[in-house]
Amino acid sequence: MPAPALGYTAGDLQGNPTAGMKGKATSFDIAYRAGVSQSTVSRALSGSPLVNAQTRQRIERIARELNYKVDKNASNLRSQQSGTLALLFFEDPTPDESHINPFFLSMLGSITRACARHGYDLLVSFQQFSDDWHADYEDSRKADGLILLGYGDYMPYCSKLEKLVAQGTHFVRWGPVLPDQPGISIGCDNHDGGKAMGAHLVAQGRRRIAFLGTITPDCPEFLARYRGHAEALAAAGLSAPAALQVDAISTEEAGYAAACTLLARRQPFDAIFAASDLIAMGAMQALADHGLRVPEDVAVTGFDDIPMARFAQPPLTTVLQDTQRAGELLVETLLRLIRNEPAESRLLPARLVIRRSCGAGGSPSARQGARAASARSPAHPGKTPRRRAPARSPSAPRPRTR
Amino acid sequence: MPAPALGYTAGDLQGNPTAGMKGKATSFDIAYRAGVSQSTVSRALSGSPLVNAQTRQRIERIARELNYKVDKNASNLRSQQSGTLALLFFEDPTPDESHINPFFLSMLGSITRACARHGYDLLVSFQQFSDDWHADYEDSRKADGLILLGYGDYMPYCSKLEKLVAQGTHFVRWGPVLPDQPGISIGCDNHDGGKAMGAHLVAQGRRRIAFLGTITPDCPEFLARYRGHAEALAAAGLSAPAALQVDAISTEEAGYAAACTLLARRQPFDAIFAASDLIAMGAMQALADHGLRVPEDVAVTGFDDIPMARFAQPPLTTVLQDTQRAGELLVETLLRLIRNEPAESRLLPARLVIRRSCGAGGSPSARQGARAASARSPAHPGKTPRRRAPARSPSAPRPRTR
DNA sequence: CTGAAAGCGCTTACAG
DNA sequence: CTGAAAGCGCTTACAG
Numbered sequence: 001m002p003a004p005a006l007g008y009t010a011g012d013l014q015g016n017p018t019a020g021m022k023g024k025a026t027s028f029d030i031a032y033r034a035g036v037s038q039s040t041v042s043r044a045l046s047g048s049p050l051v052n053a054q055t056r057q058r059i060e061r062i063a064r065e066l067n068y069k070v071d072k073n074a075s076n077l078r079s080q081q082s083g084t085l086a087l088l089f090f091e092d093p094t095p096d097e098s099h100i101n102p103f104f105l106s107m108l109g110s111i112t113r114a115c116a117r118h119g120y121d122l123l124v125s126f127q128q129f130s131d132d133w134h135a136d137y138e139d140s141r142k143a144d145g146l147i148l149l150g151y152g153d154y155m156p157y158c159s160k161l162e163k164l165v166a167q168g169t170h171f172v173r174w175g176p177v178l179p180d181q182p183g184i185s186i187g188c189d190n191h192d193g194g195k196a197m198g199a200h201l202v203a204q205g206r207r208r209i210a211f212l213g214t215i216t217p218d219c220p221e222f223l224a225r226y227r228g229h230a231e232a233l234a235a236a237g238l239s240a241p242a243a244l245q246v247d248a249i250s251t252e253e254a255g256y257a258a259a260c261t262l263l264a265r266r267q268p269f270d271a272i273f274a275a276s277d278l279i280a281m282g283a284m285q286a287l288a289d290h291g292l293r294v295p296e297d298v299a300v301t302g303f304d305d306i307p308m309a310r311f312a313q314p315p316l317t318t319v320l321q322d323t324q325r326a327g328e329l330l331v332e333t334l335l336r337l338i339r340n341e342p343a344e345s346r347l348l349p350a351r352l353v354i355r356r357s358c359g360a361g362g363s364p365s366a367r368q369g370a371r372a373a374s375a376r377s378p379a380h381p382g383k384t385p386r387r388r389a390p391a392r393s394p395s396a397p398r399p400r401t402r
Numbered sequence: 403m404p405a406p407a408l409g410y411t412a413g414d415l416q417g418n419p420t421a422g423m424k425g426k427a428t429s430f431d432i433a434y435r436a437g438v439s440q441s442t443v444s445r446a447l448s449g450s451p452l453v454n455a456q457t458r459q460r461i462e463r464i465a466r467e468l469n470y471k472v473d474k475n476a477s478n479l480r481s482q483q484s485g486t487l488a489l490l491f492f493e494d495p496t497p498d499e500s501h502i503n504p505f506f507l508s509m510l511g512s513i514t515r516a517c518a519r520h521g522y523d524l525l526v527s528f529q530q531f532s533d534d535w536h537a538d539y540e541d542s543r544k545a546d547g548l549i550l551l552g553y554g555d556y557m558p559y560c561s562k563l564e565k566l567v568a569q570g571t572h573f574v575r576w577g578p579v580l581p582d583q584p585g586i587s588i589g590c591d592n593h594d595g596g597k598a599m600g601a602h603l604v605a606q607g608r609r610r611i612a613f614l615g616t617i618t619p620d621c622p623e624f625l626a627r628y629r630g631h632a633e634a635l636a637a638a639g640l641s642a643p644a645a646l647q648v649d650a651i652s653t654e655e656a657g658y659a660a661a662c663t664l665l666a667r668r669q670p671f672d673a674i675f676a677a678s679d680l681i682a683m684g685a686m687q688a689l690a691d692h693g694l695r696v697p698e699d700v701a702v703t704g705f706d707d708i709p710m711a712r713f714a715q716p717p718l719t720t721v722l723q724d725t726q727r728a729g730e731l732l733v734e735t736l737l738r739l740i741r742n743e744p745a746e747s748r749l750l751p752a753r754l755v756i757r758r759s760c761g762a763g764g765s766p767s768a769r770q771g772a773r774a775a776s777a778r779s780p781a782h783p784g785k786t787p788r789r790r791a792p793a794r795s796p797s798a799p800r801p802r803t804r
Numbered sequence: 805c806t807g808a809a810a811g812c813g814c815t816t817a818c819a820g
Numbered sequence: 821c822t823g824a825a826a827g828c829g830c831t832t833a834c835a836g
Contacts, residue, residue, distance in 0.1 A: 438806075438807085439806065439807045439808075440807090441806070441807060441808080441809095442805085442806060442807075445805095445806085452805060452806080453805070453806085454805060454806085457805085457806090476812090478812095479811095479812050479813065479814085480811080480812050481812085482812070543813095
């Protein structure tokens with residue numbers, strides 16, 4: 001019996017396209033039906049220019065008919081790359097079953113999309129700091145590189161980053177860009193954002209501005225926001241007294257507690273700059289529970305512009321971190337690293353988003369009117385809708401005396 | 403020169419543990435150093451009981467020293483499974499760069515954790531309905547099974563599910579459990595949740611209850627909520643008039659628009675049951691813009707209990723879908739499918755979460771008092787905090803006349 | 805308990 | 821433009 005012509009044995013491949021096919025089709029099945037070698041099938045399907053156009057079409061048609069998909073495990077093994085990026089979340093403050101920080105969730109969305117655009121898959125994993133995460137993904141060839149996301153204690157984190165660098169792992173990290181940072185980071189210009197917010201509150205006539213958020217070196221992002229803020233105050237001849245700063249991690253609970261602590265200190269204040277929106281939401285809750293009005297009694301602002309910031313009552317003035325852009329940049333940078341192209345750390349601009357919680361936008365009297373009107377008229381509708389306060393309305397500083 | 407003893411050539415492996423190692427270590431490297439065969443290394447590291455305890459320890463130590471990790475591509479290729487699940491999101495209504503529904507984000511969190519608990523990786527992908535998603539992941543052996551998540555037009559979706567079933571793909575889907583559903587679904591008991599909410603609003607004394615949310619068969623989940631609601635009304639001798647129902651997909655924008663449409667119809671109503679929290683948040687915004695108070699003029703309730711529901715002003719009464727449990731069940735069920743164990747569709751109980759937006763909890767007079775007090779006293783703190791309204795306080799029905 | 809060997813399904817020099 | 825061959829790094833019968 002003569003040896004088969006093209007390196008495969010006919011086996012049970014005769015007959016109609018799918019009859020007799022056990023399990024998934026392989027490139028040999030396609031080759032047999034197309035009357036070419038398996039190499040040619042591989043080339044045709046991977047878009048190699050070395051294939052005759054007609055042959056390619058025939059192969060593609062057959063592949064479609066057989067519902068053939070290249071086996072990623074085999075192709076990855078052979079080509080020594082995975083076509084996959086791994087996203088590692090760190091949730092140090094909330095290792096329990098609680099909800100994930102919505103800001104990171106937004107990042108997740110944009111990273112996922114960016115990966116898809118670049119033809120990469122995304123492996124997602126939630127990590128504890130104790131985990132031996134630094135090695136797993138790239139070493140086991142599940143991913144070509146890592147994206148690191150999450151607040152967290154800075155020092156232990158840093159030493160893990162060094163290990164990653166030493167191992168030659170490809171990674172980018174979302175976080176503050178610091179001088180002696182191991183590896184590459186993409187972050188938001190926290191200092192600038194904090195400064196803009198401080199200046200804005202001052203322009204609104206606020207004079208005694210509290211800051212809620214941990215400002216130890218463990219929390220370099222909050223620290224940078226605080227420093228920018230303090231700089232803006234100083235520029236206006238104001239100070240950021242220690243009595244008006246309370247530590248808080250980025251949760252509503254911490255924000256609530258921090259605001260209560262602040263209130264218990266009995267120091268007058270007319271504004272709260274919270275280091276994150278979550279903290280701000282908790283603080284607003286606490287203020288409401290103490291019978292204080294936002295922004296009439298206390299202006300409250302946050303940082304991040306998470307989706308629910310718009311839906312706070314009143315809508316929360318905050319600093320937008322452009323997660324869309326961040327996700328794209330993170331993925332792009334990581335891909336450059338993987339391809340051994342030059343790549344560098346980057347700071348994304350922070351943008352002030354002015355809503356009503358800072359006292360800008362809809363004036364108090366308009367609010368007052370609305371309230372009075374609504375008291376008169378229970379739910380029968382048809383009134384002309386009040387214009388929604390535009391997100392970025394210019395706002396005259398309201399002078400305040402304490 | 404004698405042939406090497408154990409099937410590998412010494413190569414550049416002499417010297418200290420890592421010197422001379424090009425790239426990652428392989429099981430052959432470990433075998434060489436441990437003085438055993440590569441097979442034994444593989445067995446030891448995969449936890450086979452067929453390995454001498456001492457040998458195993460030696461191998462494990464060396465593997466640690468060399469920072470060795472099993473190559474997933476190779477092991478997956480060989481064992482024909484990936485140890486990975488794929489999570490496919492469908493975002494039909496919002497194909498743009500906008501934010502993802504926070505409810506699904508919560509699910510993502512719980513699914514990720516459930517996967518980790520079971521030792522699986524999670525591949526995440528956002529899909530358009532047009533995509534040929536039904537085949538890709540499992541066929542290319544990137545995942546052992548799929549988790550399908552997302553609202554969406556029901557009919558086209560359904561035919562894709564049939565295709566998946568025909569192909570023998572392992573998948574579970576989050577969504578309504580319907581009689582002639584292809585494949586396995588895990589969902590929330592939307593009917594029951596809607597009924598509970600309807601009954602609750604009636605018990606609060608509300609009589610003309612609007613429903614915001616699309617109730618065509620395209621949206622079987624909203625439809626089920628609506629039907630449960632209507633059933634509760636009927637049980638109380640009330641009706642759910644068509645004039646008080648407005649279609650809306652699950653976004654704040656749609657909720658805002660739907661509430662405006664409702665108001666423009668000039669039909670009296672004293673409550674809005676929104677088919678989702680996002681719709682409810684938008685509706686509350688619209689009501690506020692029309693000078694209507696929640697809950698004094700209109701009670702508003704939602705569905706999902708997304709994180710920001712607690713932070714609405716007033717906090718939103720809603721129906722909790724237990725995403726923690728759902729994620730776990732989704733993963734567990736899929737794993738059973740993959741292992742060819744019996745598995746079945748399941749309905750998770752819905753739980754009413756009572757906050758202030760429905761008129762229960764903190765009484766109007768208390769609110770009034772708080773407001774008056776706050777008007778008197780600008781931000782100097784130290785007052786006794788008002789008790790936060792307990793999440794599930796028993797509430798006497800407040801009679802209402804229109 | 806251990807080793808020698810086959811083979812998972814590809815990609816990619818190498819040779820024409 | 822195409823084919824024959826090697827080999828990616830494992831797992832797993834098979835034989836002792």
